[in-house]
Amino acid sequence: MPWLSVVQARKAESVGDGVEIRGWVRTRRDSKGGFSFLEINDGSCMGNLQVIVPAELGNYQSEVLKLGAGCSVVVEGELKASPAKGQATELAARSVRVLGWADPVAYPMQKKGHTFEFLRTQAHLRARTNTFGAVARVRNRICDSIHSFFQEKGFLLVHTPIITGSDCEGAGQMFRVTTLDPANTPRLPDGAVDYSRDFFGKPTHLTVSGQLEGETYACSLGRIYTFGPTFRAENSNTARHLAEFWMIEPEAAFFTLLENMDLAESFLRRIASDVLEHCSEDLDFFVERIDKTARAALTQLATVPFRRISYTEAVRLLENSGESFEYPVRWGIDLQSEHERWLTEKQFKQPIIVFDYPKEIKAFYMRLNDDGKTVRAMDVLVPRVGEIIGGSQREERLDVLEARMRECHLDPEAYWWYLDLRRYGTVPHAGFGLGLERLVQMVTGMANIRDVIPFPRTPQSAEF
Ligand code: 4AD
Ligand code: MG
Numbered sequence: 328m329p330w331l332s333v334v335q336a337r338k339a340e341s342v343g344d345g346v347e348i349r350g351w352v353r354t355r356r357d358s359k360g361g362f363s364f365l366e367i368n369d370g371s372c373m374g375n376l377q378v379i380v381p382a383e384l385g386n387y388q389s390e391v392l393k394l395g396a397g398c399s400v401v402v403e404g405e406l407k408a409s410p411a412k413g414q415a416t417e418l419a420a421r422s423v424r425v426l427g428w429a430d431p432v433a434y435p436m437q438k439k440g441h442t443f444e445f446l447r448t449q450a451h452l453r454a455r456t457n458t459f460g461a462v463a464r465v466r467n468r469i470c471d472s473i474h475s476f477f478q479e480k481g482f483l484l485v486h487t488p489i490i491t492g493s494d495c496e497g498a499g500q501m502f503r504v505t506t507l508d509p510a511n512t513p514r515l516p517d518g519a520v521d522y523s524r525d526f527f528g529k530p531t532h533l534t535v536s537g538q539l540e541g542e543t544y545a546c547s548l549g550r551i552y553t554f555g556p557t558f559r560a561e562n563s564n565t566a567r568h569l570a571e572f573w574m575i576e577p578e579a580a581f582f583t584l585l586e587n588m589d590l591a592e593s594f595l596r597r598i599a600s601d602v603l604e605h606c607s608e609d610l611d612f613f614v615e616r617i618d619k620t621a622r623a624a625l626t627q628l629a630t631v632p633f634r635r636i637s638y639t640e641a642v643r644l645l646e647n648s649g650e651s652f653e654y655p656v657r658w659g660i661d662l663q664s665e666h667e668r669w670l671t672e673k674q675f676k677q678p679i680i681v682f683d684y685p686k687e688i689k690a691f692y693m694r695l696n697d698d699g700k701t702v703r704a705m706d707v708l709v710p711r712v713g714e715i716i717g718g719s720q721r722e723e724r725l726d727v728l729e730a731r732m733r734e735c736h737l738d739p740e741a742y743w744w745y746l747d748l749r750r751y752g753t754v755p756h757a758g759f760g761l762g763l764e765r766l767v768q769m770v771t772g773m774a775n776i777r778d779v780i781p782f783p784r785t786p787q788s789a790e791f
Contacts, residue, residue: 328403332371339415341406348376348418349426351455352398355391363391365423367402370460373608377409377417378402390425396437397429397455443778450782450791458616461609462779465602466767472601473554473575476594482550482577487537489556492529493742496690500561501532502570533558536760537576539692539745542721545578545756546748552577562786566775567664567712569764571784578758584694584703584720587757588680591707591716592633594761595678599629602770618772624710625770627677634679638701641666641681644674661688662706667713678709691735693719694755695727705759712769718759725749 331346350369357363361382366375380391380402394400401424409417431437435449436456446453453459477484490504506526507513513521522530537553544551557574577590602610603625613621636644645656645666650673654663662670662681671679683696684704693702707716722728728749729739739746767779777783782791 333367333369333374333376334372336376336406336418337372337374337414337416339408342408342416344406346404346406346418348378348402350376350400352394352400353396355394357392363387365391365394365400365402365420367400367418368455368460370454370463372464373457373461373612374414377411377414378404378420378423379417380420380423384420384423386423386425391423393428394423394425395429395431395434397434399426400424401426443775447777447783448790454781457612458773459778461612462767462771462773463781464609465606465771466763466779468602468606469598469763469766469770470554472598473594475601476597477552477577480550482552482579483544483548485537485541485544485548485551485553487534487540487553487555489534490527490531491534491540492527492531493539493745494532494535494737496535500559501535502558502560504531504533535559536574538578538758538760539742541576541578541758542745542748542756545580545758546752546754549581550577550579564786565664566777567765567768569776569780569783569785572776572780573763575761575763576758578756580754580756582720582757583755584682584705584757587718587720587759588633588635588682588705591680591705591718591759591761595707595716595766596629598766599625599770603629613771613773617774618711621770621772624772628709628769631677633707634675634677636679636681638662638681638684638704641670645669648674659685659687664713667708668710671708671710671713676710678707681706681708686731689719691731691737692721692728694722695731703757707759709769711772712765715765715769716759716761718757720755720757723749723753723755725753 328345328347331348333350335341336346336348348367350367353366353368353375355363355365363380365378365380367378368375384391402418402420403422404418404420406416407419409415436452454463494501513524515521534557536557537555541551541553553576556571558571560570610622642656642658648669650669652665656666682705683701685700686702689702689704693704695702703720705718706714709715722731725746732739764776764779768776773779777785
């Protein structure tokens with residue numbers, strides 16, 4: 328008998344087939360007419376398969392009547408057209424085999440309507456709920472879409488290192504990687520830690536971005552992208568920050584900021600339309616249960632051209648907004664979440680790209696504009712989430728880059744290999760980083776970033 332997933336078995340064209348289903352019981356209802364209904368889910372889709380179990384089955388009394396949420400079963404039977412609303416098929420069981428029991432008193436997922444806070448303490452089981460199943464499927468679809476988009480556009484996937492000897496963002500919020508014993512650290516005569524005795528013979532950290540290494544391949548192979556875990560030791564306990572998140576970073580030789588913006592825009596558009604096309608059932612759920620604007624926001628992302636404004640223009644709009652912000656606005660400040668939200672939610676009501684930021688608030692590698700004050704940076708801001716993409720055209724002029732590094736208190740010597748790209752055959756190039764989890768938040772409407780990654784890492788929290 329063929330083993331069908333629930334998503335296959337729910338299709339009308341499967342009616343009449345003898346099939347086997349393997350999954351977990353969501354609910355059991357017993358009818359007075361001498362049979363029971365089981366709702367079976369196997370994660371292949373949001374919907375359950377309704378199974379009708381006749382009392383004649385040999386283990387009906389001894390086992391079927393004891394089944395409850397979380398038990399795993401293999402059911403054989405015939406798929407029939409279902410008279411019930413909301414499902415095309417149902418399974419008339421000929422046998423129900425129990426693989427694993429779940430004690431109804433102890434099983435934490437027995438009850439419906441747990442808070443997301445509680446479910447975070449049950450990260451190993453929460454994927455069995457509708458919400459986390461849907462998030463996982465949408466996240467998977469987005470990843471598929473990311474690879475398809477870049478592969479079709481001729482971008483090469485490059486694996487940049489996770490352990491790194493350089494700091495890309497220059498912000499010093501890195502996790503140290505060491506094999507030195509904290510209780511017995513080797514010291515130099517002046518008391519400083521002797522890193523020559525450490526595993527790599529120098530200080531190393533978990534990467535905050537694959538960009539610098541990505542640039543080396545872009546300046547050889549033309550167009551590349553990285554997609555990997557990224558680590559930031561910033562102590563921000565917000566609904567948009569993780570200590571470990573996944574970032575997609577394309578980098579393209581001969582691209583200017585304009586082409587970079589076009590790339591970011593068509594990239595997000597493609598992901599939005601793929602999700603709309605392939606995750607309709609999960610989206611229905613998000614609209615109904617999480618955020619009623621989720622589908623409209625996605626449709627807008629897929630169809631409406633982003634508004635593009637300079638940082639200077641954005642600051643002018645904020646200054647004239649008449650709003651009283653917690654962080655007062657003036658030219659030169661880093662835009663705060665409240666400012667980003669006002670721009671995207673109140674002023675433009677759509678995704679925007681802000682470009683040409685003051686150099687003081689951006690990283691050393693961004694290309695200096697002729698005004699000497701701003702750099703060729705761009706941030707993509709979306710309603711509800713704020714910044715989901717940060718990128719720039721890179722400084723390709725050796726002397727300007729070295730000067731910027733010194734301004735940022737970075738030692739050009741330590742970045743000798745990065746500077747070599749400017750010494751030998753330098754070219755204009757650009758790229759950006761998209762935070763996967765912020766994108767999943769935007770697509771699903773999930774309010775907290777900890778609920779769109781399977782095992783969130785945040786300050787004081789790494790249980791699993
Ligand atoms: O703006 P960021 O810091 O840019 C970079 O790292 C560049 N090197 C990217 C590049 O040009 N190749 O980070 C990029 C994106 C942000 O827009 C945000 O979506 C996400 O990464 N991000 C985070 N997501 C979750 N938790 C955090 N702590 C994040 N920090 C950044
Ligand atoms: Mg940024």
